[in-house]
Amino acid sequence: MTVDPLVVVQILVAAAQDMVLALAVGALACSAMLERQPSACPATSAALGRSRLAALVLLVLACGLYLWLQAAVMGGTPFSEAGPVVSAVLTQSHFGIAWSVGCAGAVLACFGGARRGRTAGWVATAGMIVYVAGKAAASHAADAGDFTLREGIHVLHLSATALWAGSVIVAAPVLWRWNSNAAVSTEATTVASAGPANRVAFCAQLSHLATVALAVVIVTGIYNATQDTAHLTAPLLGVLYGRVLALKLVLVTLAVLLGGYNRMIYLPRLQHTAADGGPAYRDAQRSFDRLLAVEAVAMVAILVVAGVLGHTSPSGG
Template sequence: MMNDDPLWLAQTAFAALADFAFACTLGALLLNVWLSREQAFATVSPARRGWLRAARGGSIAAISLVLCTFVSLWLQSASMSGAPIAQAGDALWLVATATHAGIGWSVALAGSVLLLAAAATAGGGATAVARIGMALLAALIVAAGKSAVGHAADAGAFSLAEAVQTLHLLATAVWGGIVVVGAFVLPALDTSVARAFLIRTVARMSRAASIAVALVVLTGAFNAWRGTGGSLAVLSASTWGHALIVKLLLVAAALVFGALNRWSALPRLSRSASTMDAHTVINVMRVEALMMAGVFVAAAVLSHSMPGSALMN
């Protein structure tokens, strides 16, 4: 049965928003770098509108990530101290520095601030390379901090489970971010003079997303096996199991639409460079983006629900 506790609902909601913002920040940074390689930051570039969308979208997403992560730390303080949400600030420092979950959120918050710095310094040329290096470090810190808050932490700090979960969070964020931000940025490249930029950018997005998807599937399989304790019976006996089923269905749907773009729509666009085929690629990506948004919600429910394996003990 779904938990109807207001604090649990708030924690789950802000965790989902933080995951979504994390993905959008990474996706925007990647698109910004790819477009910077095309000199899209130049005032006369036909792709400048797309570059600006990626830059501004990344900054907005990074700010949202910092805010949502801080709120999550605040809610964690309320949960662990037993204080009302409005008064959780009294225990915030103690929770943030003396508890495993609090330290995890603090690490994620520090990484979020660093990621914001990377997103806020959007520029072309050599600065784009330096920024992506900073962003990679920040993304690793955010993912590591969040993995220390979830079920992987049950295996202990710096455990294999935490390492796998960190990689899972990163890969999911890259995949989801590329798709969601792509659905926002690509329409700005949907003009005849920017069509070549659109085709090359989508091809890069597709290659990067394919690698991320492979990592998501591998790490997700490990997490699912660990969460079920090897028994499929728990899938129908808990909120965690129901959320996992929903997440798997959404991931499968996103994979179908992603495959449709990669193996059908994109090759047609590469051959024809037509407006109709460009619209098809963008519209399919929009549907895939909706599926990924649902994945982040399901993942938040999973991380805030008792895993199925715990019900067997």
């Protein structure tokens, strides 16, 4: 089966959109968790703010590139000649309406991401939700129409996925930065002893957040899969959509196992050894961080496969 090179590029751009959205959501979530720490590092919070804004700007740019690619695919024209088709796509197609909603949400999120404070955070959150709603309206979930239960559940699924994946992906470098700051710290003993406690509290919040987001991802994902494959007459693994879905499920299972092991084994060890901050605590900390880093890699793979799945017809095409 020959695949149009423009469609391949579309899939890559869609995966990039999922990635930068997850990074923006993860940066926002990690910032909120750090703000709850009594001695959070201002430099880390500032770095997260910059990362969130950069991700949102990239999201807007990726939206524009995706529109151009979609116009080229729908118009059957080369990439360089798709300009005249863009206007028609925007004004005469359902995709154009959905794209406009999503892009408006991404721009709104940028305005919120460019500022600091709780209000700005809520503006960024609202913008990202609007973006996700536009994305859902342009997906398989909108086959039965807009403002349906299926489309609403897909919005919830995409949002929970971004929160689950993004919080893990962003938390991995946050904890690495935290460790680096601790390694060069010459603060007083009281501050040093507060470090492990704050770090463990952050890890516990991350674990709880990821667990709740994962539960939503699983429930909504099952619903989406049953809806997408309801009309299949061939065996699920006999069509491309089924094979891509199976790969995604394998990666999700791997991420769940990694996160579950961290939550059940290393997080309790961190909590039990944080008081003295001795070798046992440092060993548990390194193990937790390594497992989190592997989980973050699995999350990146999940987002890439999700981009492919979103461009694969459930009917077996």
